[in-house]
Amino acid sequence: MKTLALCASLLIATANAAANATRSSGPFLKSLDSGTGWIIGNDLWNITIGEIYGKSLFYQGQDLIGNAAGHYSGYGNGPTSQHRIARLIPSIDGETNFVWTSASVYQNSSEYLDVVFSAIEVDLHWVIYPELAGAYQYLVNKALPTLAVLRTLCRLDNTTFTHGRTNAKDDALPPYADILAATKVQDETWQQADGTYITKYDWSAFVREIDFHGVYGDSFGSWYIRPGRDYINGDHLKQELTVHRESATGDAVELNVIHGSHFQVTSSATFPVGKTWGPWLWYLNNGSREDASSRAQQEFAAWPYTFLNTTGYQSRGRVSGRLVLSDGRPASGAAVFLGDNQSDVSTLDQGTDYYYAGYADDEGNFNLDNVRTAEYALYAWSNGGDISDVAATFSQNNIVVGDREALALGDLIWSVKTRERIFQIGDLDRKALGFHNGGAPRQHGLVAQSPANLTYIVGESNASDWYYGQSALGSWTVLFDLPEASNRSATLAISLAGYSKSSDLVISVNGHSVSQLLSADLLSDPALYRSGTTAGEWHYYELHVDSGVLQAGLNNVVFQVTRYTLWRGFLWDSVFLDWN
Ligand SMILES: *[C@@H]1O[C@H](CO)[C@@H](O)[C@H](O)[C@H]1NC(C)=O
Ligand SMILES: *[C@@H]1O[C@H](CO)[C@@H](O)[C@H](O)[C@H]1NC(C)=O
Numbered sequence: 251m252k253t254l255a256l257c258a259s260l261l262i263a264t265a266n267a268a269a270n271a272t273r274s275s276g277p278f279l280k281s282l283d284s285g286t287g288w289i290i291g292n293d294l295w296n297i298t299i300g301e302i303y304g305k306s307l308f309y310q311g312q313d314l315i316g317n318a319a320g321h322y323s324g325y326g327n328g329p330t331s332q333h334r335i336a337r338l339i340p341s342i343d344g345e346t347n348f349v350w351t352s353a354s355v356y357q358n359s360s361e362y363l364d365v366v367f368s369a370i371e372v373d374l375h376w377v378i379y380p381e382l383a384g385a386y387q388y389l390v391n392k393a394l395p396t397l398a399v400l401r402t403l404c405r406l407d408n409t410t411f412t413h414g415r416t417n418a419k420d421d422a423l424p425p426y427a428d429i430l431a432a433t434k435v436q437d438e439t440w441q442q443a444d445g446t447y448i449t450k451y452d453w454s455a456f457v458r459e460i461d462f463h464g465v466y467g468d469s470f471g472s473w474y475i476r477p478g479r480d481y482i483n484g485d486h487l488k489q490e491l492t493v494h495r496e497s498a499t500g501d502a503v504e505l506n507v508i509h510g511s512h513f514q515v516t517s518s519a520t521f522p523v524g525k526t527w528g529p530w531l532w533y534l535n536n537g538s539r540e541d542a543s544s545r546a547q548q549e550f551a552a553w554p555y556t557f558l559n560t561t562g563y564q565s566r567g568r569v570s571g572r573l574v575l576s577d578g579r580p581a582s583g584a585a586v587f588l589g590d591n592q593s594d595v596s597t598l599d600q601g602t603d604y605y606y607a608g609y610a611d612d613e614g615n616f617n618l619d620n621v622r623t624a625e626y627a628l629y630a631w632s633n634g635g636d637i638s639d640v641a642a643t644f645s646q647n648n649i650v651v652g653d654r655e656a657l658a659l660g661d662l663i664w665s666v667k668t669r670e671r672i673f674q675i676g677d678l679d680r681k682a683l684g685f686h687n688g689g690a691p692r693q694h695g696l697v698a699q700s701p702a703n704l705t706y707i708v709g710e711s712n713a714s715d716w717y718y719g720q721s722a723l724g725s726w727t728v729l730f731d732l733p734e735a736s737n738r739s740a741t742l743a744i745s746l747a748g749y750s751k752s753s754d755l756v757i758s759v760n761g762h763s764v765s766q767l768l769s770a771d772l773l774s775d776p777a778l779y780r781s782g783t784t785a786g787e788w789h790y791y792e793l794h795v796d797s798g799v800l801q802a803g804l805n806n807v808v809f810q811v812t813r814y815t816l817w818r819g820f821l822w823d824s825v826f827l828d829w830n
């Protein structure tokens with residue numbers, strides 16, 4: 251039996267070798283005879299790349315792009331590049347797309363071919379292995395302007411790619427015909443005759459939670475697998491576009507937004523020369539999500555990749571420590587973030603360099619691995635659970651991470667206030683979770699279902715009686731009893747998971763005006779009107795309530811919307827009242 255099995259496997263090996271031998275010579279870069287482009291690929295796939303667009307993507311004998319726009323990359327919201335003005339290169343979607351001036355072999359190792367496409371602003375590398383359908387890609391800054399959005403993308407044949415998949419949504423892409431038949435109601439959002447909406451924002455996801463995303467059909471899948479993702483801007487609550495139906499052409503779109511602003515106050519950043527985004531894997535298969543999932547697990551385990559052996563990429567350390575609240579409790583489950591040193595930019599809006607997001611365990615221990623050698627600040631905040639009463643955040647500057655260093659920071663004391671709490675509605679976690687509709691599947695216009703007037707009775711109501719977003723003109727009233735007269739002042743704290751202008755909120759306690767949150771004064775993020783149900787950008791306010799205002803018996807706090815804008819307003823995280 252053993253001999254037979256050996257013979258059989260030898261036979262298969264011989265057959266394989268013969269089959270392999272009949273193939274061409276592995277990863278390649280060829281210039282087109284016409285001189286206006288290049289072909290790259292291997293025996294399994296190839297793509298023809300022109301000045302801007304990659305077209306004719308062949309895999310398994312089929313062109314996966316067809317009449318769609320194909321593969322390209324570029325940036326948005328920065329000043330229009332001089333290069334573009336000089337050459338009058340049109341943009342098909344309002345972004346500035348990179349124009350390739352050369353393509354060359356960057357590295358030809360025994361294992362892979364690294365081909366670099368050069369534009370004025372960046373180098374885009376394709377790392378091609380002989381037996382892999384798809385390629386690793388990484389982008390290196392040379393002369394990018396200050397910008398808000400940076401991406402690569404594939405716009406593919408919409409008959410081959412009919413569905414989209416992220417960690418949060420897996421569904422058919424909406425038919426282009428449905429968009430054409432519907433009425434545009436805001437940016438990239440259409441209302442159909444039955445009242446429902448179509449918008450690409452429904453496909454967005456929190457980027458640090460995505461395992462893989464892409465578009466697929468019966469026979470083919472095209473996926474982005476992004477392990478590491480320390481090169482993407484923002485913290486745990488960084489969310490971005492992923493896949494969608496292109497509203498101008500009907501293409502199936504697979505986006506790789508590596509710096510973005512679609513749910514933030516701002517993400518405008520100026521990058522150091524040499525900043526490297528990626529590598530990520532652009533992966534082709536037969537459409538199997540199971541296969542893409544196991545490939546994703548393999549890629550996540552392989553990060554950081556050995557093939558990108560620049561000193562900057564390979565030089566990494568580890569940061570660990572234990573966060574302890576000043577009241578003695580461990581910072582159980584806290585969100586922990588390694589970001590910009592000595593910065594006054596919010597953790598969500600940081601994006602110049604590299605970022606590491608994790609969570610503490612029940613005992614407050616945290617461990618951030620594969621951190622690039624640099625100087626950082628460590629930030630932490632409540633992610634709910636056992637410390638959902640904690641509004642204070644932790645930060646410590648000047649964290650220096652060395653190569654192959656295991657930096658143990660030991661016990662870090664997180665200073666928290668110990669005031670007597672009168673009531674709290676919702677967990678402090680920068681998210682609208684727990685409230686009615688909080689964390690619902692992303693959908694446009696959901697806040698229109700929140701009531702204009704609402705009464706919450708402390709001791710009787712619970713968080714699910716409060717709504718995730720407040721938008722309509724009206725008053726949300728909190729009623730609470732105080733057992734005895736007191737002449738103490740108090741602090742009313744308002745924690746917003748997000749805010750989209752223009753809406754105003756007037757806040758009073760027992761009829762005494764306490765504060766107003768006015769559109770003119772607030773930083774606005776688009777989350778609420780772009781299908782967000784969990785978070786946009788966090789805002790936190792502590793408002794003083796004078797002594798004598800709170801009374802024995804029934805008291806009230808009223809949140810009155812006095813200025814209304816459709817689908818916009820206040821995304822709630824928590825509200826609480828403390829005795830001073
Ligand atoms: C031939 O290619 C297959 C994958 O298609 C690979 O698993 C095998 O090792 C190759 N065989 C030889 C002899 O190179
Ligand atoms: C890479 O090196 C191999 C082995 O030397 C060679 O056969 C192949 O042509 C090279 N490929 C390119 C694109 O230079």
Ligand SMILES: *[C@@H]1O[C@H](CO)[C@@H](O)[C@H](O)[C@H]1NC(C)=O
Nearest residue numbers: 280289295296308309311312
């Ligand atoms: C690209 O793939 C197609 C389809 O498999 C094939 O006909 C063509 O020869 C390939 N191009 C190159 C340069 O290998």
Ligand SMILES: *[C@@H]1O[C@H](CO)[C@@H](O)[C@H](O)[C@H]1NC(C)=O
Nearest residue numbers: 408424425426427499500501
């Ligand atoms: C695919 O694109 C074509 C060309 O724009 C369009 O006519 C068609 O409706 C699209 N198909 C789907 C399912 O959206």
Ligand SMILES: *[C@@H]1O[C@H](CO)[C@@H](O)[C@H](O)[C@H]1NC(C)=O
Nearest residue numbers: 468469535536537538540541
């Ligand atoms: C797709 O590939 C996976 C694994 O690579 C395989 O298990 C599955 O049967 C294939 N599906 C089809 C429809 O070919």
Ligand SMILES: *[C@@H]1O[C@H](CO)[C@@H](O)[C@H](O)[C@H]1NC(C)=O
Nearest residue numbers: 357359557558559560561564
């Ligand atoms: C990266 O690997 C290549 C090929 O093995 C080698 O020539 C080069 O010196 C390495 N660079 C670094 C920085 O290790």
Ligand SMILES: *[C@@H]1O[C@H](CO)[C@@H](O)[C@H](O)[C@H]1NC(C)=O
Nearest residue numbers: 591592625626647648649650
């Ligand atoms: C960051 O931290 C280091 C501590 O090593 C400090 O010397 C440096 O000035 C800080 N950088 C900035 C930009 O403040």
Ligand SMILES: *[C@@H]1O[C@H](CO)[C@@H](O)[C@H](O)[C@H]1NC(C)=O
Nearest residue numbers: 684710711712713714715716
């Ligand atoms: C919250 O209150 C509602 C009724 O107001 C009730 O249906 C629900 O079960 C309560 N949930 C919890 C977790 O107590």
Ligand SMILES: *[C@@H]1O[C@H](CO)[C@@H](O)[C@H](O)[C@H]1NC(C)=O
Nearest residue numbers: 701702703704722723724725
């Ligand atoms: C909200 O309450 C105010 C004051 O009682 C009332 O005028 C208004 O009609 C209410 N709005 C709705 C939608 O019920």
Ligand SMILES: *[C@@H]1O[C@H](CO)[C@@H](O)[C@H](O)[C@H]1NC(C)=O
Nearest residue numbers: 736737738739796797798799
């Ligand atoms: C209440 O406090 C205020 C300010 O602290 C003080 O002026 C006032 O006399 C106090 N009233 C009573 C009844 O204690």
